[in-house]
Amino acid sequence: MKETFKIGELSVASGEKVCRNIIVPGTDYELPITVINGVEDGKVFLATAGVHGCEYPGIQALVELSQEIEPEEVCGAIVFIPVVNPSGFYGRRAYVCPADEKSTNFNHISPGDKNGTLAWKVSAFIFDEIVPQCNFHVDMHSGDIVEDLEEFIAVCATTDPEMEKFCTEVAKHTSFTHRINSHGRRELYNSSAIDRGVPGLLFERGGQGILNWDEAEKDKDDIISICQYLKILDGEPIDNSEGQIYYPRHHWGEAEHTGLFYKFVNTGDEIKKGQKIGEIRDMWGNVLEEIIAKFDARVKISPNSLGLSKGHDTFMYGSTREED
Numbered sequence: 001m002k003e004t005f006k007i008g009e010l011s012v013a014s015g016e017k018v019c020r021n022i023i024v025p026g027t028d029y030e031l032p033i034t035v036i037n038g039v040e041d042g043k044v045f046l047a048t049a050g051v052h053g054c055e056y057p058g059i060q061a062l063v064e065l066s067q068e069i070e071p072e073e074v075c076g077a078i079v080f081i082p083v084v085n086p087s088g089f090y091g092r093r094a095y096v097c098p099a100d101e102k103s104t105n106f107n108h109i110s111p112g113d114k115n116g117t118l119a120w121k122v123s124a125f126i127f128d129e130i131v132p133q134c135n136f137h138v139d140m141h142s143g144d145i146v147e148d149l150e151e152f153i154a155v156c157a158t159t160d161p162e163m164e165k166f167c168t169e170v171a172k173h174t175s176f177t178h179r180i181n182s183h184g185r186r187e188l189y190n191s192s193a194i195d196r197g198v199p200g201l202l203f204e205r206g207g208q209g210i211l212n213w214d215e216a217e218k219d220k221d222d223i224i225s226i227c228q229y230l231k232i233l234d235g236e237p238i239d240n241s242e243g244q245i246y247y248p249r250h251h252w253g254e255a256e257h258t259g260l261f262y263k264f265v266n267t268g269d270e271i272k273k274g275q276k277i278g279e280i281r282d283m284w285g286n287v288l289e290e291i292i293a294k295f296d297a298r299v300k301i302s303p304n305s306l307g308l309s310k311g312h313d314t315f316m317y318g319s320t321r322e323e324d
């Protein structure tokens with residue numbers, strides 16, 4: 001864009017690219033950020049990854065795109081935060097932000113609070129300084145170390161039908177085969193939509209702490225395609241309008257007991273209403289909980305860990321039918 005783009009202490013002139021760490025105000029927390037400010041005006045696109053530190057394909061995609069995209073190619077501006085949670089990433093910790101005294105999950109606290117603990121401050125910085133300057137936000141995830149996941153794209157939670165329609169159109173211009181609508185509230189991209197009016201999508205691709213290069217490549221292609229759809233980058237976006245399958249109904253299961261987790265189905269399996277898909281047992285084999293499918297569906301995420309705690313996610317499954 002023709003104007004200088006500013007985030008906190010960072011100032012990026014028209015036609016300039018800056019890749020560096022910036023200090024989140026009021027902390028010593030270093031946030032890696034890339035700003036590619038084009039010469040021509042256009043929309044501003046934000047992609048974040050590494051909210052959960054061991055979800056690698058999205059992180060690698062933004063690391064590579066930061067190096068590859070040049071300001072001359074951009075109309076508007078592109079902002080990448082390849083790792084929102086560096087202490088989780090370098091510390092190899094699933095879900096949480098170890099630098100925060102409460103070891104908070106970043107995805108449960110948006111839009112943060114500048115008077116809160118570290119993770120809340122970082123979250124508030126992203127929401128107060130960065131998100132309001134953007135026209136679209138993609139947050140890139142995978143299954144974490146203990147999760148086996150089949151890829152899908154999620155449309156942000158919004159009460160605005162026009163925004164939902166727009167995000168759905170954008171989602172169809174990615175290579176994701178499966179699409180859901182989020183019912184969430186405190187996740188980064190949902191908060192962008194709800195608290196700042198910035199439409200967004202969530203990528204879920206990869207898992208189990210694996211850097212799969214094909215998945216990183218697909219994430220890159222899909223980010224480029226969205227930027228093309230938004231006219232920030234030149235070229236024809238992917239058109240997946242015909243091929244993408246919509247799951248109007250989905251369910252996130254939550255463990256009611258701490259114990260040993262046994263699954264009887266795998267990610268990608270079709271399951272039937274009433275089917276026993278998993279069990280939680282105590283150390284001596286007593287069944288604490290049976291996990292029963294609530295409707296006919298396809299398993300999208302399932303845990304791989306033997307141990308889990310009350311409140312942890314169990315199966316996430318979705319259905320292409322609104323009702324039974």
Ligand SMILES: [Zn+2]
Nearest residue numbers: 052055141142
């Ligand atoms: Zn995640």
